[in-house]
Amino acid sequence: MKKIIFALLFFPSLCFSQGFVLYGGPLYGNYSNKYFNQFAESYNNYNAGSGVKTPLKPWGSALGYDIGAAFYLVKGVGFSLGFLGYSAHSVAEFNDGGKRHFKNSVFSPFIFGIPIHFWRISIHPKMGLANCVIDSYYEYPDGTISYGKDKLLNGVYKTFDFCGEITFSVDVITLEHLKLEVGVSAFGMPGKVETYDDGDWGRNLDINGYPEGLPLDYGAWNSDPFSYDVTAYVHPRSKIYYAFVNLRYHFKSDDE
C-alpha cells in the first residue's frame, strides 16, 4: 500500500514534466572510512606476531553503479530518483595462506536529487538513505570460506545511514535522444545513525564472547571484551570520490 501511495504522489509530477530521462552507468573511485582504517591498524598491530604476510589496508578502490530517472519540471531543472551502489574489498593474508576478508558494500535504494542541466553541463545534488554492509569472512589455505563461529570476526555487519552527494558532468556525445556523459562525484555519509552490527544472535558478546561490531581498538577488545566501550566500533562515516560514465536516454529530444 505504501508503495502505491508513493507512486501516486509522483504521478502528477510525471504528467506535467518537461522531459523524462533514464540514466545509468558504472563508477570507479576512492573510498575511505577512517574508522575502518583505525580498526585495520589495530588489527595489524594485534596480529603483528602472528604471521601476517600482507597487512590489512584501507578500502581504497571502489567499483559500483548509478542508475535512475530524472524528470524535468521546467527546462533544465527537475528532480531525480535512483539507486546507487558500490563496494570495496580489503584482505589481510597470513603466512599459512589463510586470508581475512572485509568487503564493504554500500547501496542506496532511495536517492533523490535535483538535476540542473544547462548546455552540456549538469550539476546534480542528491540525498538519501544508504544500506551499508561489511562481509567479514575467513578464507582457509585450501580456499574454504567461512562466515561461521570458527573465527571471532566472521559475520555480516550491517547498518544504514543518511547520504549526500554532488555530481558534476559534461555531455561528451550528444545524439537526438541519447547522451553520454562523464563526470566526477563526491558522496558522503555522516555516520550519525549507528555502528555496524552483526545481528546474529549466535555471535553475541554476552552469549559466547563475539564482538557485535568491528572494534576500533582490536587489541583492547581482545584483552577485555566485556569492559570494552560498546560505542567504539566502526561506523559508516565515510566518503567516496568517484568518476563515472553515464548513458542518458531522453524521452523528449532537446528540440521538442
Next chain:
Amino acid sequence: MNRSHIFIFLSVVLLAASSCNKESGNRRKYSGVYKIEKYEISYYSNNKVDSVFTLDNPGTIGLYDNGLNPYNNERDDLPGVPRGWVDNAVGGVLPVGWYTDEAKRQTITFFSEDPGSGQTYYAIYTVDKKIAHRYTWTYVGANSNGDISYKEVFYLKKQ
C-alpha cells in the same frame, strides 16, 4: 509523455521501494524444502584434507517461514544429527529453528533453545548459492590453534 514512459517511471519507483524490508524478504526466499543431494565431511590435518566421509541423497530438510525471526521451524528426515549441530548442542532431542542474516543471505543459522537451562545454542553455516536453485551450506570446525579441523558441507537443491 505516453503510457510506456509512465510505466517505466513507476517500475523504477517500485523497484526502489521493494529494496526495503530485507529481513522478511530473506526469510521468504530461504524457506522451502531442500533435497540434500550430498552430505560431506572433510577432516583436515595441518590444513590439508586427510579423509572424507560422504553420503549421497541422505534426505530432505524443510525450512518453514513462521513470519517472525528467529522462530522459524526446521524439519528433516536425516539419518543422524549433522556434525555442526552436534558440536554446538543444536538439535538432538531439542526442536530446531533457523534464520538467515538480514543483509545478503551469506549465512544460515540453526538454533535450539533448551527450556531446562534457558540456554540457546547456535550453529552458523556459510551459504553459497549455485545455479539452478542449488546451494551449499558449509560449517567449519576449527581446532585450538584456529586451523580448520573439519568441514561439513550440505549440497542442496531447493524443491
